[in-house]
Amino acid sequence: GESVGLHLPTLSVQEGDNSIINCAYSNSASDYFIWYKQESGKGPQFIIDIRSNMDKRQGQRVTVLLNKTVKHLSLQIAATQPGDSAVYFCAENMPLIYNQGGKLIFGQGTELSVKP
């Protein structure tokens, strides 16, 4: 049959469990990374960021881990709640070599579903 679109990777967790969302980024020169949360009908909202000179950063209930060796980023959400249900995107900043700009590129996204 016809393909009408790609399906997002999905993660289903029980309320109260920890969630881990993974992301592979594309460019070894990327120097800044952000995780966003997008709820239905809304624009993406910032969760947490990390610079390339760090490998871990913690926020409130969230932790981001960066592994530059394998170009991998993860978002850990502690004690996941129903309100965490959303699509989560990682983004990488690819610096431009010829000016001060930067290209902010997003991953495909992962849909997190929290079961009560």
Added chain:
Amino acid sequence: DVKVTQSSRYLVKRTGEKVFLECVQDMDHENMFWYRQDPGLGLRLIYFSYDVKMKEKGDIPEGYSVSREKKERFSLILESASTNQTSMYLCASSLQVNTEAFFGQGTRLTVV
């Protein structure tokens, strides 16, 4: 709070029409971005700008152009709309490189 405002939430245009999508930010941000979002494809960068009158192509610039005559406003232009440009369009801005980007609510454009 930073506010990024897109001029329309929903827009329906005919094939071949010239379409303007407007985005305004109120925090004196240097960088502005236009993305389109399609199911399963995430956000794809169309164009971005790091200063007034400066623009850079993103990953999918074909069929689009942009204008940044003032720092606070970044316009996306579809010179001749086609049905494959039916999508959700998201504008974002950031203070400078390597700072978080703030998004507008999006414009859902349908080309018929």
